[in-house]
Amino acid sequence: MQVTLLAHTPEPERVVAAAARLCYSPASAAELKENISDEEIGNLLKIILRSGHLSTCEHPSFTFGIDGISRTCSHQLVRHRLASYSQQSQRYVRYSAPEIIVPPTVAADENLSKQFKESTLAAFDRYMEFLEGGVAPEDARYLLPQAVATKIVVTMNARELLHFFSLRTCDRAQWEIRAMAEEMLKKVYPLAPRIFKKSGPACIRGRCPEGKFYCGHPRKMTDDGLIIIPEKEWVHR
Ligand SMILES: Cc1cc2nc3c(=O)[nH]c(=O)nc-3n(C[C@H](O)[C@H](O)[C@H](O)COP(=O)(O)OP(=O)(O)OC[C@H]3O[C@@H](n4cnc5c(N)ncnc54)[C@H](O)[C@@H]3O)c2cc1C
DSSP: OEEEEEEEOSSHHHHHHHHHHHTTOSSOHHHHHHHOOHHHHHHHHHHHHHHTOGGGGGSOEEEEEEEEEEHHHHHHHTTOOSEEEEEOOTTTOOOSSOOBOOOHHHHTSHHHHHHHHHHHHHHHHHHHHHHHTTOOHHHHGGGSOTTBEEEEEEEEEHHHHHHHHHHHSSTTSOHHHHHHHHHHHHHHGGGOHHHHTTOSSGGGTSSOTTGGGOOSOOOEEOTTSOEEBGGGBOOOO
């Protein structure tokens, strides 16, 4: 999996703080953005994040290019509705060689790994036969497994990212989207550390809301934007 930050709003924290100050100031947004001090930005961000008045966090946006995730993962990603997506089409792109995502639990077992490879390759071979027999890619693709790799561009604003990280970096999320969300967080954290300081699973901010599904390992955030399990040190799954 490769996660690349393609573009982002410049000075995201300054933009959020200027938008927040504008609500209570006669000055223009441009003046506020120019003149607001770094200390004031920090104070405003603290208030916004503590109070949950997050609409000002909708102004800065972040665009990611994500390569080499499974269709299983991309299907979960696009359930997040407050985002924009462009995904490699299986109608217009014919696969010439299979790129298959193998779950780590399968990869760790030689026998399962072999079976997985055989099944996915068999499906892929049949897909190729259909294409060669004249079936359109949009129909032949029904044969492709969910493990097939895809590429997607996604844009989310900071508010949606906070929500996305809360759900998808949690232990309850599936391993692949969790790994992807952690990579995305690592990319945006240095650009807006005060916005993303307490992002990540809900346990970073307080009580776990998952009830009986609580994993028992409250996370912490390092100054580099890494989510850690303190008693186990950094665990990357
Ligand atoms: C651990 C886990 C397990 C899951 N299991 C399943 C499953 O078994 N089956 C399944 O179908 N899905 C499942 N999902 C997906 C989940 O139900 C959501 O579709 C997905 O996480 C997107 O979250 P969301 O709707 O909160 O956020 P987004 O779509 O990102 O929206 C952000 C927020 O905007 C608001 N919002 C957006 N659209 C509306 C709207 N139409 N009306 C009102 N408010 C809106 C909500 O407050 C929402 O939280 C799972 C997700 C997780 C994290």
